[in-house]
Amino acid sequence: MHETLLQYISQYAKSSLTDEEKGLVSTAFLPKKLRKKQYFLQEGGVCKHFGFIVHGAMRQYSVDEKGIEHVVQLATENWWVGDRESYLMLTPSLYNIDAWEETNLLIVERADLLNLFQEVPALALMAREMDNRNAMASQRRLNAAISFSAEKRYSDFAKDHPEFLQRFPQHLIASYLGITKETLSRIRKQLM
Amino acid sequence: MHETLLQYISQYAKSSLTDEEKGLVSTAFLPKKLRKKQYFLQEGGVCKHFGFIVHGAMRQYSVDEKGIEHVVQLATENWWVGDRESYLMLTPSLYNIDAWEETNLLIVERADLLNLFQEVPALALMAREMDNRNAMASQRRLNAAISFSAEKRYSDFAKDHPEFLQRFPQHLIASYLGITKETLSRIRKQLM
């Protein structure tokens, strides 16, 4: 169960873990199973855990005044879930995070993670690497949102994340791209 | 000249610098003056410096196939400028960064900054704090881009950054919000 995570850490930290470090990590990250539609975090709640997806698929989204859901993130195996702002500031989250498919997570508590960063340097390195990747991805997505047409956003997405097209229904993809499901349906039709 | 930066660092690192550390920082950060419209970074170039704005106003933007500029960031006093992706990956940047007003910067080279992080722990702390703030701001802006109408994006922006309304012309604000200057003009008219 923890093997995937341990391998993931050494891969992104570019260094391997000692047996002791592996033990520390395995102790702090607890397995958790989520059923379909089950919440990992609900709007208004404080994000006190981060989760690593071992198997499954999840989404993070906000809900507007009209009750419409807006997907800010889709995540499958080997992705991290959690709301960074709420986690860092201990403020109520603006987002919901739930399981789209039945999902196996390894979750870690805030305090434990902060300790682990001291004890397992590779984990801190990995976290920094993830932060950087996340920052770069956000910048690109933001630029796409203000610069590109819905059609280009979709074809870029399909090129960059073909696996998501299989994994998530079109209305979630549409929401992620900031358009309605009807518009996405028409764009796809036109791309043939 | 360096006073502003030194104070900024201790403020965000929540710790003060020794005289030796101040010396190291002051040596590594070189003053640079940019005239209006002068580039700090051009598309295709690799971002080898980061800049701290002591006085002035700048913008970061991409240019699409039609030659239209899309502003991804506006920055004034006490902001950092640079393209993170290019800086981290040493790849050609997708963005231009230039001075909107005459600007005084303190710039630091990649290698020097990496060394400084070892020698001045407070600087590394500050950088981490900036990374976190940047990540939170990106998440919010992304959510706004896919969730809110142009009108709401503008009024939120006006509430959060009233100083920018004075500092930058409307067509730059419009671009930052992902709309045209005509649309922004009409939105403003309607908000009265």
Next chain:
DNA sequence: GCTTTTCGTTGACATTTGTCAACGGCATTT
């Protein structure tokens, strides 16, 4: 196996936003 939900599509129409051209005001330059 049957029922219920979810999903994707389509049509008709409304709304939002963009495009293009023109104009006047204002500041800067010469």
Next chain:
DNA sequence: AAATGCCGTTGACAAATGTCAACGAAAAGC
């Protein structure tokens, strides 16, 4: 003072996208 360029606004119109309703197919639940 005149000329120039930049800026914000407006009108007429076009294009993109959203809304609402309906339908059938597929999947999920019972």
